[in-house]
Amino acid sequence: MTSARPSRSFGFWAKILAAPLLVAGVAGCATPFKADVSRFQTQLPAPQGKTFAVVADDPAMQGGLEFELYADYVETEMAQLGYALAPAETADLLVSFDYGVDNGRERVRTVGTGFADPWGPWYGPGFYPRRSFYRGGGWGYGWYDPYFGGPEVRSYTIYTSGIDMKIENRATGERLFEGKAEAVSTSNRLQHLVPNLVDAMFTDFPGNSGETLRISIAPDDGDKTVKRLN
Template sequence: MSKTNLRRLGLAAMTGAALALAGCATPFRADVARFQTQLPAPQGQSFAIEAANPALQGGIEFSQYASLVAGELTRYGYRPAAPGEKADLVVRMDYGIDKGRERVVSSPGFGDPWYGGYGFNRGFYRPMVIRGPNGRRYVHGWYDPWYWGGFGPGWGYNDVQSYTVYTSGLDLQIDRAADGHRLFEGHAQAQSRSNDLQQLVPNLVEAMFTGFPGNSGERVRITVAPPEKR
């Protein structure tokens, strides 16, 4: 088989593999920092959830996210305060996303994927490995595993591409209702290609409550699997 035909065969295989990978959901990663002091062990204490931003209080969207937090707290042994009941704990929640920033990436170039070398110089990118007709393994294409919501710089040869990266965040504070004493503070932040809060906030909530309440002062990276893999 000629070198030209081998190249065409290789590119066809790479294209098919790229499309297959593009259809796969990517995990969500968030950096979570949590601080606590005298947070009571869950023994059925009641809680009420409020919006840190008064403009969000009573909104349908806020209520949707608050129900996720309530579900997590209930799972850990706390309980929602009954109507008219004074809660033991007050939980304040805030969330948001920035306007995004552009990131420009230039692909390093791979040359001839069948007979030449490749300029793979970004260690945190994961290569796509393809086995050629002669049994050898070749590397082509890459994606950025840290930016949830799609591939990073894309696929191609010696091209320059730009895309928008958004930073989303979730803040959570728990106070003792009797005297307002702060018991817990949590901050979760993530970068993504998506700015859809309806997808991002549930992931941030799950990251916040993974290993809750955590070690005070510790910052950890939490990986949330796609829904179909949970």
């Protein structure tokens, strides 16, 4: 893979950060990986006899060892569909690919005990997506009293990750496919996130144009469930 597509702006990650997303993996490693996948397409050519190459959407990433690792996952998925890998200079289709994860943000969760509190009502357990001064002690968003049953406050860091994939006709430049897979999790390890995001992107590929799916991938056996969001 020697060719690279023109660089994009950083608007992709701004859109990811602004989008309402689900939380994947908050409960631990046994929790299924969940991603929201949006795809748009015209008629992709039949795989038989068609070749493709995966290139970096950001030229600075092209040829990097990390990019090559993640590009291999995309190549494997395209090959399983029946397309043949070829050099970027001669391929029928160019598959541009981008990935990333943000720096994380703190999320605060309050857990009520169900007992009465003489200092006033607590309005149930829930997530409060804002920063808090609470850091592992008994004080934070509200007062936790083990005798009167106030809410316990817990904080943790969540990360937003995503991949962006486009497919073009190399000869004409016609855009044939656009897709995004996005997830929020307590992990920022791209080595774990990117393969799962690619797996979600290619679930029921190429999908219905304009449809957003919530895809859940079981951690042990790879079984998937798909929920249509629109």
